[in-house]
Amino acid sequence: MKDTAAPSTPRSSNCIWDAVIVGAGHNGLVTANYLARSGLDVLVVEKNDWIGGAAVSRELYPGFTYSNCSYVCSLFRPEIMRDLDLPAHGLQVLPYEGGAVFQRDGGYLATYRDHEANRREIARHSPRDAENYDRYARDLMRHCRFIRPLLMRTPPDPASFKPRDLSEMAYLARQFLALGADEAADMVRFWTMSISDYLDEYFENDTLKAYMTVAAITGTALGPMSPGTAYVLLHHYMGDVDGNIGAWGYARGGMGAVSQALAASFRGAGGTLRENAPVARILVRSGRAEGVVLEDGEEILARRVISNMDVKRTFLNCMDPTDLPEAFLGRVRSFKSRGSSGKLNIALDGAPEFPALPDGSPCLRGDLHFTDSVERAERAYDDWKAGRWSADPFQDTMIPSMIDPTMAPPGKHFMSCFVQYCPPKLRNGADGERDWTDNDRDAFGKAVIDQIEDYAPGFKQRILHVEVRTPRELEAEVGLTDGNIFQGELTFDQLLFNRPVPGYAQYRGPVPDLWMCGSSTHPGGGVMGAPGRNAAAEILRSMRGGVGNRAEMRDAYPVL
Amino acid sequence: MNDLRHHFRTPLMRSPFHPRVEAANVLNAWAPWAGVTTALNFGDVAMEHSSIRNSASLYDISPMIKYAIEGPGAAAYLDRLTLRRASALPVGAVQYTSWCNDAGHVLDDGTLFRLGEDRFRLCCQERHLPWLQDSAIGFDVSIRDETEAIAGLSLQGPTSFSVLSAAGGADLASLKPFRLAEMHLGPAGPVMVSRTGFTGDLGYEIWTTPDRALDLWDHLMAAGTPHRLRPVGTEALNIARIEAGFIIANMDFICAEQVLRPDRARQPDEIGLGWMVDLDKGAFNGRNAIRAAREGGMLHWALVGLDIEGNVPAEGAELYLDGKKAVGQVTAAVWSPTTKRNLALAQIRRPWHRDAGDRLRAEIYALRELQYHKLMLRARIARRPFFNPPRRRATPPGMF
Numbered sequence A: 001m002k003d004t005a006a007p008s009t010p011r012s013s014n015c016i017w018d019a020v021i022v023g024a025g026h027n028g029l030v031t032a033n034y035l036a037r038s039g040l041d042v043l044v045v046e047k048n049d050w051i052g053g054a055a056v057s058r059e060l061y062p063g064f065t066y067s068n069c070s071y072v073c074s075l076f077r078p079e080i081m082r083d084l085d086l087p088a089h090g091l092q093v094l095p096y097e098g099g100a101v102f103q104r105d106g107g108y109l110a111t112y113r114d115h116e117a118n119r120r121e122i123a124r125h126s127p128r129d130a131e132n133y134d135r136y137a138r139d140l141m142r143h144c145r146f147i148r149p150l151l152m153r154t155p156p157d158p159a160s161f162k163p164r165d166l167s168e169m170a171y172l173a174r175q176f177l178a179l180g181a182d183e184a185a186d187m188v189r190f191w192t193m194s195i196s197d198y199l200d201e202y203f204e205n206d207t208l209k210a211y212m213t214v215a216a217i218t219g220t221a222l223g224p225m226s227p228g229t230a231y232v233l234l235h236h237y238m239g240d241v242d243g244n245i246g247a248w249g250y251a252r253g254g255m256g257a258v259s260q261a262l263a264a265s266f267r268g269a270g271g272t273l274r275e276n277a278p279v280a281r282i283l284v285r286s287g288r289a290e291g292v293v294l295e296d297g298e299e300i301l302a303r304r305v306i307s308n309m310d311v312k313r314t315f316l317n318c319m320d321p322t323d324l325p326e327a328f329l330g331r332v333r334s335f336k337s338r339g340s341s342g343k344l345n346i347a348l349d350g351a352p353e354f355p356a357l358p359d360g361s362p363c364l365r366g367d368l369h370f371t372d373s374v375e376r377a378e379r380a381y382d383d384w385k386a387g388r389w390s391a392d393p394f395q396d397t398m399i400p401s402m403i404d405p406t407m408a409p410p411g412k413h414f415m416s417c418f419v420q421y422c423p424p425k426l427r428n429g430a431d432g433e434r435d436w437t438d439n440d441r442d443a444f445g446k447a448v449i450d451q452i453e454d455y456a457p458g459f460k461q462r463i464l465h466v467e468v469r470t471p472r473e474l475e476a477e478v479g480l481t482d483g484n485i486f487q488g489e490l491t492f493d494q495l496l497f498n499r500p501v502p503g504y505a506q507y508r509g510p511v512p513d514l515w516m517c518g519s520s521t522h523p524g525g526g527v528m529g530a531p532g533r534n535a536a537a538e539i540l541r542s543m544r545g546g547v548g549n550r551a552e553m554r555d556a557y558p559v560l
Numbered sequence B: 001m002n003d004l005r006h007h008f009r010t011p012l013m014r015s016p017f018h019p020r021v022e023a024a025n026v027l028n029a030w031a032p033w034a035g036v037t038t039a040l041n042f043g044d045v046a047m048e049h050s051s052i053r054n055s056a057s058l059y060d061i062s063p064m065i066k067y068a069i070e071g072p073g074a075a076a077y078l079d080r081l082t083l084r085r086a087s088a089l090p091v092g093a094v095q096y097t098s099w100c101n102d103a104g105h106v107l108d109d110g111t112l113f114r115l116g117e118d119r120f121r122l123c124c125q126e127r128h129l130p131w132l133q134d135s136a137i138g139f140d141v142s143i144r145d146e147t148e149a150i151a152g153l154s155l156q157g158p159t160s161f162s163v164l165s166a167a168g169g170a171d172l173a174s175l176k177p178f179r180l181a182e183m184h185l186g187p188a189g190p191v192m193v194s195r196t197g198f199t200g201d202l203g204y205e206i207w208t209t210p211d212r213a214l215d216l217w218d219h220l221m222a223a224g225t226p227h228r229l230r231p232v233g234t235e236a237l238n239i240a241r242i243e244a245g246f247i248i249a250n251m252d253f254i255c256a257e258q259v260l261r262p263d264r265a266r267q268p269d270e271i272g273l274g275w276m277v278d279l280d281k282g283a284f285n286g287r288n289a290i291r292a293a294r295e296g297g298m299l300h301w302a303l304v305g306l307d308i309e310g311n312v313p314a315e316g317a318e319l320y321l322d323g324k325k326a327v328g329q330v331t332a333a334v335w336s337p338t339t340k341r342n343l344a345l346a347q348i349r350r351p352w353h354r355d356a357g358d359r360l361r362a363e364i365y366a367l368r369e370l371q372y373h374k375l376m377l378r379a380r381i382a383r384r385p386f387f388n389p390p391r392r393r394a395t396p397p398g399m400f
Helices: A026-037 A078-083 A115-125 A126-149 A163-177 A180-194 A195-200 A206-217 A229-237 A256-268 A311-317 A324-332 A373-385 A438-455 A471-478 A530-542 B005-008 B018-025 B045-055 B074-081 B129-134 B160-166 B210-227 B232-245 B287-295
Strands: A018-021 A042-045 A057-061 A064-067 A093-095 A099-102 A106-111 A250-251 A270-275 A279-285 A288-294 A299-303 A305-307 A341-349 A365-371 A394-398 A415-418 A465-470 A515-516 B030-033 B036-039 B056-060 B065-070 B092-101 B106-116 B120-125 B142-145 B151-156 B180-184 B190-194 B204-210 B229-231 B302-310 B316-322 B325-336 B340-350 B362-366 B371-382
Touching: A018 A026, A018 A288, A018 A299, A018 B340, A026 A042, A026 A256, A026 A530, A042 A064, A042 A299, A057 A256, A057 A465, A064 A341, A064 A465, A078 A530, A078 B129, A099 A206, A106 A115, A106 A206, A115 A126, A115 A180, A115 A206, A126 A180, A126 A229, A163 A394, A180 A229, A195 A206, A195 A229, A206 A229, A206 A365, A206 A394, A250 A256, A250 A270, A256 A270, A279 A305, A279 B210, A288 A305, A311 A324, A341 A438, A341 A471, A373 A394, A373 A415, A415 A438, A438 A465, A515 A530, A515 B210, A530 B302, B018 B036, B018 B210, B018 B229, B045 B056, B045 B229, B056 B210, B056 B232, B065 B074, B065 B129, B074 B120, B074 B340, B106 B362, B129 B142, B151 B160, B151 B210, B160 B204, B160 B210, B204 B210, B210 B229, B232 B325, B232 B340, B302 B325, B340 B371
Parallel strands: A018 A042, A018 A305, A042 A270, A099 A365, A305 A515, B056 B229
Antiparallel strands: A057 A064, A093 A250, A099 A106, A279 A288, A288 A299, A341 A415, A341 A465, A365 A394, A394 A415, B030 B036, B056 B151, B065 B120, B065 B142, B092 B106, B106 B120, B151 B204, B180 B190, B190 B204, B302 B340, B302 B371, B316 B325, B316 B362, B325 B340, B362 B371
16 A cells, blocks of 8 residues: 555656545544554644644643643553553553642542541541432443443444444343343433432432532533533543543543654554645545645545544635535534633642631642532533623632642642633623634633632642633644533433434545544544544544555453 | 560561561461561552652662672682672672572572672562571581561652652762662661662662661652652552563572472572572582583473463463463563563473474453463563663763
């Protein structure tokens, strides 16, 4: 499959690559790696002068490394790390410790990694919930065991009679039927119900339920009382850190370490990466994708074009609508990718002090929250519906430098605040929608900082620098349409063979030789790598005899 | 406690660091090591292991058996005793070494410190006083057990240099791997620091006297807190040492003096220590037998590293060739958080240590809710160390 020259030779723009990948996000880089390791000549073009998309570490204040967008790691598939030898290229995942939700009355509810410490902590708030927690964790684990094997399989097309689709549908049916009637009913309910209703079946304590709600609304333009949020919880729970399912960790050096390791592995496999190469449009000629045109007019030709951009950006912004089927375009337009979150990255002169926590509490090394009831989270969502950022925001805040010594100088800290809700466009009553301004952004940032200050007096005095990101910045810098961090919401209507568009869930675009590998595709968002890996599997399969030495690609580790 | 007749009341001794270890051992996870009660963990093995690879860790190595080997004939004696050329070791340097009986079977491995021209210290896992003394006949040397006279802490991890510098370690930047230096660490007083360890990472071992042990612990913990120092137990260390590919006597091989079934004894070449054997240095214990085995093709075993498919650790697994013929045994196994691989050390019959290709399978019985899942997972021979970061050797070391 090699074209004219060896990869090390500088190329003129008129040679033909085996594949050009648009966007150096983590999924694009995963796809690029598998293809390059299979002997293809692969070029990745990235619009920014940095790579990684939303998995990026940047130094915006001297001596401090920020995880600017994504900030924790659990979903990234260990099979991919192993296939691509990412630890040898610098990727190290650090487990972190528990966390706490602060209560308005000055109390707190912590989580601990130790089972007995955790049980006794919950029992402080509700003895009944403390004992029910194990049953809840068991039930969630059952759902994880069902879904984990699906992550690294291409969804079947239920409308197809191809043998592979039929056998994959049969596989899904077998998995489902193996559950038994009660479990199957639970499964369907779980996949469709709200996290609030789901938690009510287990727990009575509102603070505990608020804590459990975090993962169910993260990145989602839904409130805890919206149907479909229970699945989002599962999406955040099904990852693991070294087999510890549901655990989360930090990438050492920030989330950019994931992208840097992928890039190093890719270059080691002979791949080519071009930063500062924004794509204006994807070239379609004679009914097939032939390459891309950069914004400066340069044409890059390739046997196939693989988009790491979300589907809206790919098909609505970077293609000529006349090249695409109208029905497909309609589906893309109605694909939900509403932004819901913002982010503050803060350089601190010293650790914040939360008087609620006892001395020596490990909670500062974990995730911190300031929303102590489900209702408060729902009211925060009400603001989003009204076109405002939440006045009483919902935070998933951490201090990675408590664990990672590379993020900040000794004694100083980097704090990452993930915040909901934050609409992609603002609305003032009847005035209609308007774009975010810098003043809006700063006011949003202030609401978040004020909230932290309420629980950590003196916090503001320790701030050295703040980066505030709203959906506007996420879209402008990372390229995520409407700032949706998952490249499309993770609701049941947009999952599995319906992701991103029914009939197009197998990573193929509607034009021959056009492929998709981003989080808009199955199994969706989070720094997981599975979409990129599955896309590579489909591309390599489509080449049949065309690949010499196919890259090692592990199946999912078996669930015992 | 001073009445030596009362050992039945306290079969296990306490390390000089015990008061601090006990306070931090929140799960009461204890295990004996060389007759001393030691911590298996401090509550969270994953976080502890992570500190070894991400920040810094403190591990009590006081129970390690230590022999003082002193006298004008010490170097010549050690040349005769061990596989390597001890006399070539400069003063202030450390050597990883091993020693054998006359049959060339390994008695133990350990680290040899040259403290002065005529002064050595040998640190090892098992007790060998009779062997060491009997081997000294004809040499002007004295050998004495100094295990309880010396307290030691192993400070390992990427920020260990930062920690030790913050604790007042001077001239630390120029200290190379396998070198030692005397230092004064503030309130902990004078200590000996060696750039050695059992993690395969940047790290130091700090040696003091038992009366100053608690001061050393307190001083290091205080200096290390901003650098994320935490105490670690044997379980976390064991993960790190497998990642580093290190072997442990009586876990990965059986010490020749303790072998009950004669076929369990191993020559250095059979446990991956063949590189130590210096046939050119003159006579040493086991030399003829080692040479004869090499020349006569009498080596039966090899010790190898394995990279095993999947994520279920292969502890105790038997190795099969083509799924049928038993050819070896896993001696240590772990899912490695650092390399994201399922690693193992194994004794394997020759010539399969070299010629097995993709034909090896590890037979793993994974017990899940009272039932075994039997797995036959592909095992590939992999080069040790599995994890070998450049910071391990970097001089001067980095801050993290």
